[in-house]
Amino acid sequence: MMLVSGAASLNPTTVGGRFGQLTNLASAARPDGAPLEKFVVNLDDPPRLRWKSVMLGNKEGALSTMSYLFKSLPDGLHAEVDALMVDAEARFPEWAKEEMLGVADVLNVTFGDVALVNLFFEITPFCTSIVSQSASGRVYHGRNMDFGLAMPTLSENLRDIAVDVEFRKAGETAFVVTTFAGYVGAATGMRPGAFSITANEREMTGPLPIPNIFKSVLNLMYALVTTEAYPVTWAVREVLQDETMSYADAISELSARKFATQMYLTIGGTGVDEGTVLTRGRNELLDVWRMNATAGEWFLVQTNYDHWLVMPPWDNRKKPAEKAMGNVSAQEISPRAMYERVLSLDPVLNELTVYSTVMSCSEGTYESFLRDCKDCSPFR
Numbered sequence: 001m002m003l004v005s006g007a008a009s010l011n012p013t014t015v016g017g018r019f020g021q022l023t024n025l026a027s028a029a030r031p032d033g034a035p036l037e038k039f040v041v042n043l044d045d046p047p048r049l050r051w052k053s054v055m056l057g058n059k060e061g062a063l064s065t066m067s068y069l070f071k072s073l074p075d076g077l078h079a080e081v082d083a084l085m086v087d088a089e090a091r092f093p094e095w096a097k098e099e100m101l102g103v104a105d106v107l108n109v110t111f112g113d114v115a116l117v118n119l120f121f122e123i124t125p126f127c128t129s130i131v132s133q134s135a136s137g138r139v140y141h142g143r144n145m146d147f148g149l150a151m152p153t154l155s156e157n158l159r160d161i162a163v164d165v166e167f168r169k170a171g172e173t174a175f176v177v178t179t180f181a182g183y184v185g186a187a188t189g190m191r192p193g194a195f196s197i198t199a200n201e202r203e204m205t206g207p208l209p210i211p212n213i214f215k216s217v218l219n220l221m222y223a224l225v226t227t228e229a230y231p232v233t234w235a236v237r238e239v240l241q242d243e244t245m246s247y248a249d250a251i252s253e254l255s256a257r258k259f260a261t262q263m264y265l266t267i268g269g270t271g272v273d274e275g276t277v278l279t280r281g282r283n284e285l286l287d288v289w290r291m292n293a294t295a296g297e298w299f300l301v302q303t304n305y306d307h308w309l310v311m312p313p314w315d316n317r318k319k320p321a322e323k324a325m326g327n328v329s330a331q332e333i334s335p336r337a338m339y340e341r342v343l344s345l346d347p348v349l350n351e352l353t354v355y356s357t358v359m360s361c362s363e364g365t366y367e368s369f370l371r372d373c374k375d376c377s378p379f380r
Contacts (some may be wrong), residue, residue: 008168100118190359276291277289321342
């Protein structure tokens with residue numbers, strides 16, 4: 001039986017657009033570079049209650065984002081996904097089902113609506129990830145989250161609900177993520193003293209990859225129903241939450257699992273040369289790219305194409321980011337330098353960049369900033 005929260009669906013075919021023209025209010029008052037709002041999720045709470053404060057603080061923005069997204073769906077797709085959800089939900093981990101039910105409770109929408117949005121986020125993080133090692137051996141990890149390819153209004157909405165969330169257990173910080181209110185997976189996160197992870201989408205491959213995003217949602221649903229595949233960002237969340245995991249364990253776990261989507265996973269640690277990019281197919285590990293400061297490779301930059309290929313015409317961020325990192329140098333690299341001199345450089349920073357995060361698990365620092373560059377280049 002499909003899980004519901006006792007609410008009506010946001011499916012426009014069933015509610016007639018009952019939320020009207022909700023607009024982005026909060027981000028309009030926050031300039032580019034403003035720190036993201038911070039929330040605490042207590043892992044000792046029942047999963048269904050964990051996100052209550054986050055969602056109450058972001059209810060209007062979350063509903064606006066969902067309403068826009070569902071109005072953009074082709075006719076019939078929402079109903080088709082809802083039908084598949086009956087079988088797919090049986091494969092969802094209990095923590096994810098309960099947390100999404102809690103999100104649905106606060107928003108007064110169905111479980112299926114929340115699950116669909118979570119799966120949509122799984123296939124659309126177009127990003128720049130950088131892991132580096134300073135001359136003194138410190139590991140610094142940063143990312144720009146670019147979101148909303150071919151859907152610029154979605155980028156505007158997401159700026160309203162981008163948040164930093166500190167997960168606590170027994171009163172202590174367990175891990176930190178940057179996410180969107182209502183999204184229970186983790187595309188950006190860090191376990192202090194252990195490792196940091198960023199996930200970049202790999203579905204856009206080929207000379208001119210113009211993805212059918214909505215078809216990708218269906219493909220993801222079919223994969224969840226018919227195979228042992230698992231959402232990547234849910235696996236990242238579980239790795240971050242596992243207090244026994246080390247940097248090496250995280251690499252091993254994320255290398256071996258079967259995933260529902262292709263992804264690049266950039267992982268940073270605390271020690272010398274602890275920086276790795278995993279290129280993941282759905283069922284196999286395609287490549288392991290390791291930082292090697294001794295050989296002069298003191299940083300790795302990953303965007304949305306395979307690092308061993310020539311830069312495609314649709315992704316002009318990797319080479320500028322590499323040049324900027326070289327200009328900074330291993331002697332001067334720091335979270336501030338990475339943010340100001342690399343992640344804030346056009347086109348690494350572009351019209352679709354929603355947030356920037358810089359972190360260091362060895363130093364225990366984690367900062368995220370809203371990005372809203374009106375004069376920057378379009379995403380390409």
